[in-house]
Amino acid sequence: MRGQVLGVDRVSGDGQIAGDDGRRYRFRPEDWGDKTGPSVGAQVDFETSETRALSIYRVPATTPVTLHEAPQQPSRQRSPRNKVAAALLAFFVGVFGVHRFYLGRTGSGIAMLVLTCTFFGLVVTGLWAFIDFIRYLVMPEDEFDARYNRS
Template sequence: MRGQILGVDMRTGEGQLAGEDGRRYSFRPDDWAHRGEPQIGLPVDFNPEADRAHSIFPVPVAPAAAAVPATAAPPVYAVAYPPGRYEPTTDRNKIVAALLAFFLGVLGIHRFYLGRTGSGIVMLVLTITVVGMLITGPWAIIDCIRYLVMTDRDFARRYGS
């Protein structure tokens, strides 16, 4: 019979489910015949016996994407973040990165701080020569300005861990 989980006591693992016949059935943890935990609202298949449910399995749900017709518009790959949800995060600070770029930028320290070790090594090696310092100096100033102008969301998306 099919039904739906109504509630589960997390301490004991006992719960109730509603069958498609309109009756309620109780179950114990050993009645749950699937890995994982039963969740409220989960559609299930079970064997009813008096007022008990045995051999409870979650009902597989077909993916909705399979029902999309072939003539549908191609998928959009732009990432949209609703406010306050799924925001990219980083443990790095853009102000610290900008200060490192401004004061120690020719050595590439800000690049190491942001996890860009390849370009940090290039800047460090270039600094050994006078010509290299003429390249890494403007590079560091441009990085400093870029970090300060960049929004927090863009900074976290680009340099997040």
């Protein structure tokens, strides 16, 4: 049967092949019959045993996609985060960690939210939010983008 390699675990070497019959077959490194080994996108010829691919050989004259060249999933488009918006959130509702959630820093946002439950924690998060407010305003735009608007 013929098919295409869907994925390969880099550590174990286990992977999956989509057969031309529409089914998926699992394989292990010892199931490969050629020296090249598996790579994502490679066209292969193999024998089957239930859901297992055996005696796998690469089909000649096909160019496989190496793991670092594998087609990537389309990324979710999201609007870039704005440093002025983050600064204003830090100034007005920063004690609750809202600006941290806005910037994708969920862990520290939760920490600020929990700390706010006590008087001492309220003082700490108030100071923390004010420092973040100042820091966002003085931070260069390219540094802000590098930290908070990564794809």
